[in-house]
Amino acid sequence: GNSVTQMEGPVTLSEEAFLTINCTYTATGYPSLFWYVQYPGEGLQLLLKATKADDKGSNKGFEATYRKETTSFHLEKGSVQVSDSAVYFCALSVGGFKTIFGAGTRLFVKA
Amino acid sequence: NAGVTQTPKFQVLKTGQSMTLQCAQDMNHNSMYWYRQDPGMGLRLIYYSASEGTTDKGEVPNGYNVSRLNKREFSLRLESAAPSQTSVYFCASSEQGQDTEAFFGQGTRLTVV
Numbered sequence: 001g002n003s004v005t006q007m008e009g010p011v012t013l014s015e016e017a018f019l020t021i022n023c024t025y026t027a028t029g030y031p032s033l034f035w036y037v038q039y040p041g042e043g044l045q046l047l048l049k050a051t052k053a054d055d056k057g058s059n060k061g062f063e064a065t066y067r068k069e070t071t072s073f074h075l076e077k078g079s080v081q082v083s084d085s086a087v088y089f090c091a092l093s094v095g096g097f098k099t100i101f102g103a104g105t106r107l108f109v110k111a
Numbered sequence: 112n113a114g115v116t117q118t119p120k121f122q123v124l125k126t127g128q129s130m131t132l133q134c135a136q137d138m139n140h141n142s143m144y145w146y147r148q149d150p151g152m153g154l155r156l157i158y159y160s161a162s163e164g165t166t167d168k169g170e171v172p173n174g175y176n177v178s179r180l181n182k183r184e185f186s187l188r189l190e191s192a193a194p195s196q197t198s199v200y201f202c203a204s205s206e207q208g209q210d211t212e213a214f215f216g217q218g219t220r221l222t223v224v
Contacts, residue, residue, distance in 0.1 A: 004153075032209045043115070043201055043215030044154075051210045089153060093209040098169065101146075103153040 002027045006090045006102035013080055014110050021075040021105045023064075023090035031092040033057075033066050033073040034099070038087040047075075047088070085109045113137050117202050117216035124192045124223045132187040132219050134202030142205045143185035144169075144213065145177060147198040154201065160185055161207065192223045 007022040025031065032051045036044040048057030053068035062077045073090060090102040115136045124130055136143065141162045146154040156169030160179040174196060176188045185204075189196060199220050203213040 034212075036213075041217070043203075043217045044213075045215065046212040049210070049212070093211075095209060098156060098159060099144075099213055100156075101154040103151055 002031070002092060002094055002100050004090050004092055004100055004102035006088075006105055008103070008105070009087075010106040010108055012108045012110065015082055016079045017109075019075070019077040019080045019084075019107070021088055021090075021107070023073045023075065023102060025071050025073065025090070025092050027071075027092055027094050029094045031094045033064070034091040034093070035062070035064055035073070035075050036089040036091060036101075038089065038104070040086070044089060080107070080109045082109045082111050115202055115204055115214050115216040117200075117219050119219060120217065121220050122222070124189075124221065126193060126223060128192050129188065129190050130192065131189075132200055132202075132221075133184070134186065134216060135184045136202075136204040136214070137183065138204060138214065139182070140204035140214075141182070141207050143179065144203045144205075145175075145185070145187045146201045146203065147171065148201060148218070149198050157187065157200075192221075194223045197221060197223045 003026045034049045035047040037047045038044045048059040050057040050066035056065045064075045087104045089104045093099045118133045144159045145157040158177040160166045163182045202216045205211045205213045
């Protein structure tokens, strides 16, 4: 079946630190991969996506590369800010109608 | 610029009571979804509707029913609430296709006592 595994949190970093949140997936077929972010009290919103192998999605300083050989889509940011504190969800979609989400990783950034 | 609107935002129910969560989107999307979010479990799909007039079960449909009233509206009903249904519920919508972004409402925090 299709599934997403992401690193457990919470992750606590100081401002300007480097961020990596690991995500691996299992999928039948060729999925599209997504990172969503959820700020406190809000719904999820798309952060970035990649639709085929070796694609790099990027937005707001965050990046993730679709690695088919390692079935991974790790989220990275070179210098985090306090405003990046949120819950981050890795997700995949195969076939068009259902998006499968990981458990989410909570990030705290300290000033 | 409303996007996806859910009501209510908060609700407390007693075990056995029923209620309907409402969801409406103004983006002319064909597909709509209901998810529940529980700590450590991410989002789990309850039901989805690929297009007006169709609904299908997701990963955790037991205890829920849905109605796709028209293209804009997709409601979720709990016929007899149980404490295990305490959760945060999110409605989402998207265009069809696996590359497309899902747009989420702000969520309904439901507590069943």
